[in-house]
Amino acid sequence: MSYPGYPPSGYPAFPGYPPTGQESVYPPAGQYTYPAAPGGYPPAGGGSFPAAPPSTGYPEAGGYPAPGGFPAPGGFPGAPQAGGMPSYPGGPGFGVPPTGPGFGGYPQPPAQSYGGGGPAQIPGYPGGQAPSPMPGPPAAMPQYTQGTIQAAPNFDAGRDAEILRKAMKGFGTDEKAIVDVVANRSNEQRQKIKAAFKTMYGKDLIKDLKSELSGNVEELILALFMPRTYYDAWSLYHAMKGAGTQERVLIEILCTRTNQEIREIVNCYKSQFGRDIEEDIRADTSGHFERLLVSMCQGNRDENQTVDYQKAQEDAQRLYQAGEGKLGTDESCFNMVLASRSFPQLRATAEAYSRIANRDLASSIDREFSGNVERGLKAILQCAFDRPAFFAERLYHAMKGAGTNDSTLIRIIVSRSEIDLVQIKQKFTEMYQKTLATMIAGDTSGDYRRLLLAIVGQ
Template sequence: MSYPGYPPSGGYPAFPGYPPTGQESVYPPAGQYSYPTVPGGYPPAGGGTYPAAPPSAGYPGAAGYPAPGGYPAPGGYPGAPQAGGMPPYPGGPGFGVPPAGPGFGGYPQPPAQSYAGGGPAQIPGYPGGQAPSPMPGPPAAMVQYTQGTIQAAPNFDAGRDAEILRKAMKGLGTDEQAIINVVANRSNDQRQKIKAAFKTMYGKDLIKDLKSELSGNVEELILALFMPSTYYDAWSLRHAMKGAGTQEKVLIEILCTRTNQEIREIVNCYKSEFGRDIEDDIRADTSGHFERLLISMCQGNRDENPTVDYRKAQEDAQRLYQAGEGKLGTDESCFNMVLASRSFPQLKATVEAYSRIANRDLLSSIDREFSGNVERGLKTILQCALNRPAFFAERLYYSMKGAGTDDSTLIRIIVTRSEIDLVEIKQMFTQMYQKTLATMIASDTSGDYRRLLLAIVGQ
């Protein structure tokens, strides 16, 4: 059975069932990547510097967040402009690298008292030789993100939208603005319903009609918006490895930033839609430690326990130091093991512990110990653990900076983050580069392509 609207001419194979109806705005899966909530909030009684849970208005910029005197300290959030400006990606010590040494650029030192009760463990390197017991995690519940610039349209009528699109493409000329008004204001799930309604009502394939009416970057952008989200990631990975050459940055951007559930769905989709095993394609197109890192990512088995274990963070930091800065040569497998398997909150605690042990931040140590694509992959994992929106903000900035525009990267990030965290990405972009994302898009693009991008991003 083929997916409605696929394959259009040029061959985008079908992908039924993605995303599941009603799940398009749920991100991430249960229990992931959020600071745990406890009765009374943070900081716990007796000390600690974690902030209260962010208000519904969202972070950053919402009233009351970050907590006064808490996290992050002014100028210390990864991605905040550093003295002398932002280093280029991927060179230098990485984006938003905190200064070396204790304090970690405004991140709080783990408090000496226990969060979970019981006597504090005596661990060298922590203030007073003490580390807190593991922090309790939140109940296993879905985390509903509302930080996308695109929300499901209220009073949605797929047939009415299909009719609007049909009129916009019928006869001489095309009403591009009418197409933009529909496409930029419907969720991915709603676009799939429009595609199905169009074929039911007119016996025609909406994707083929759009391709015949559009061209260039605006065509690529609209086709991306009409692909089911998991299919689009799988399609992007396939095209990054298809033919001569490999687009390693695409592999890193997708495989090193997605959740376990997203990774598993991408791997299954890649197999069902392209009839290929993604691990086999990675082995054929990459090699060495970079290949091993990507294969690790494809397993979708990162620990997702939200509890932060500071004892393990200290042990991992010591292990990483001994595998890199503390020896002649580098034990690459140790870095792969820790960065590929630990939860993102756990990695954040490991980064903090490492800065005390090595008197240097972990991102700059990776710069010194690695090079090329494996360096970029490892740094992407850490950057997402520290500040995921800032990572994507930086990728967007460098897709437009300088002569020419990397339109595929610009389109891919805008589309894939539009229903997840593009609001936060926009806020981080302004903080990091002292200009808005919309301003940079407007100056770097033109025509219907610009209008559609700006409609998705919002002003």
């Protein structure tokens, strides 16, 4: 983070400014001194010099959510707005991914850097010189996420179980009553409905639903009643079960989940299906794609949100030498960087890479890789910049052209419904100039369409 006009001309830089937790005091007490000035520093009256903007993203401790709900009315300063990404003082917006749907270009940090040390000699810069990798614009990408499904107020599991029982009792099924309950309850509430149903009627709700429903609406409702972690593990298991492998499902789940989510999925896979997910991946995939997925299964991505710009410069140079800068490709180098670095760190690395190689990192991955490993690496990179854009693109291609990939449509809508489906909808409209609901309505029908639209929030 930088402050316009600081340090003043003729004065040395302050490495590491502003120190975490001391953004509102300048200079940090006991570290640096300013020349005497009338009234002294800070100005008489005890004011801080200068006040710093929030640096840790949203929500802030003690700040957001604001009264009246979350997000705060009018949005947050620097928060993503429809039609654009946040902007920072003195520079363009960050959080814009590389190429293709949902990809733009990488913004360039200021070429000037304050502080000691000569410029590094790096190919791709004018005269072979790069600016010193001192902190530039923040690589953090302030954003908030929001699901379309919220927990229902005044929830009564027994009453909902009774409604579902009545909807399935006798001849015919009242699908509308089922949709109205299922689409307006959180996943946690649905688990309580299942338990109440068995307690009240001595029957298994899922078995009853399966006997009454069929086709896509059955798959959608059963997915909604699966606990979130189990649904991911179930999806991975069925992607590798039997003949053939659904590699895109493996990428969609393993390359987009958080460390905690991945560890929970791995444990659930073992406990529910009695199998080791790593062994199944090794049996169903091969080569560099197999190694990338095994790396993802560890759930060990660095989660430190502080960016090391020196390391970003080094990683960018390493990636350049492993791909564009040599004949052939050192795939293990790309695997190491993209599988282990934090998302803020990857954004900084990608920005440095675009200066070194004179093209963005996604384009280089296109040139150096192919097939599933290319798709996996690009999924990680896109999620580092804009995870909702990744899912928006997947949804679009699930419905584009003749036919619909209903399993992909169901899986993404259900799995993101309580996480970031609001942002996915916004990104979908920005990327494709049509709403997600419009495309769903044109590709589906009946109770299946009604339930999908209810989840999406139309």
